[in-house]
Amino acid sequence: MRRLTRILTALAATAVLGFTAAACTDDSSQAQESRTKQSGYDRLVKRQPAEVMKYSPTRETINKWVDTWEKPGKLSYVYLQNANGEYGYFVLKGLPVSYCAMLTPPEETEGSSGGGLVTKTAPSMDGVYYSGGQCNAYYGIDATTGAYMEFTIGSNQSFFLYDRPMSLPEFRDATPLGQTRLEDGEITR
Template sequence: MKRIIRTVLGVVTVLVVGFSATACDDDSSQAKETEAKEKGYDKLVANQPIEVPEYSTTRETINRWIKTWGKNSSKGKLSYVYLQNAKGEYGYFVLKGLPVSYCALGTPPSKTKSNNGSGMVNIPLPEMDGTYSKGSGECNTYYGFDATTDAYLEFTLGMNQSFFLFDQPSTLPEFSSASQMGPSSIEDVDP
């Protein structure tokens, strides 16, 4: 009896595996092209593996950003925002902290919820500075607070206007004639 059961189970297993294999075969042109891409990628990886870095200059720059703007000692640190318009003229703001884009949010733009019992929907992780970004909308509009008066300031980039950010007054010649655009002048603050 045990022998018959084992034989039946073996036949059923072979049939299930056989049907599964044929059910998974996809002869579509998209499947063939995807397979060709994967084979090509596998061949390139085998012939030209990516080197593993010994040191990351990107991580070094991120860590320096954190040391400049993300430590307790950075609280109240001033930023110097130089704006250039389409005519090549410069102006500047002196702000407490960094200018912030309207795309930065203090709360998550979504929340975790069940996907009808088949798992959880992932939510985005916060940015490096503990905030979230909505990623669309008025991302080219920035705001901040004046260094001496705490006045709210806002500026928009685009249409041939860009900005340059420094953690101290710039000594570059192109900024020497920049006009004061907010309540505080560079001379009003102690860098």
């Protein structure tokens, strides 16, 4: 009887292992598609490995941005085009800043009573919460008066940012939108 019990136990264990192994093997069409996709990717990577760049124009442009804008008091020239194709401009001390830019993290993580971590929206510098939907609103400081100013870019509007006045024909007759004026590429009051 003991021997029969051992045999039945062994058969039951083998059956359980077999069913478990079968349950772990996913032969669904989705799994097959995933394996085929990975196989194709692996084959292409082997035949066409990614090249390693010796020079990065992207890094050069980022470094140029840093070199250009890290100077205190650097002026920016913001040209706006409205839906009618008309141009205006601002001259700002420093870069225009999007309302989406922050000096503090937009979220904070803290422990929960259950021991896990909870991420929640953090208040902004002014002690209020923002939705993040104000990314088309910008602010800056007028170059000659130091006045704070804001502008919004909406549909059918574009803005162009330069580190010097532009003499392009479309900008030549641009209307000053702030206190600072340009005449022949020079700032006037």
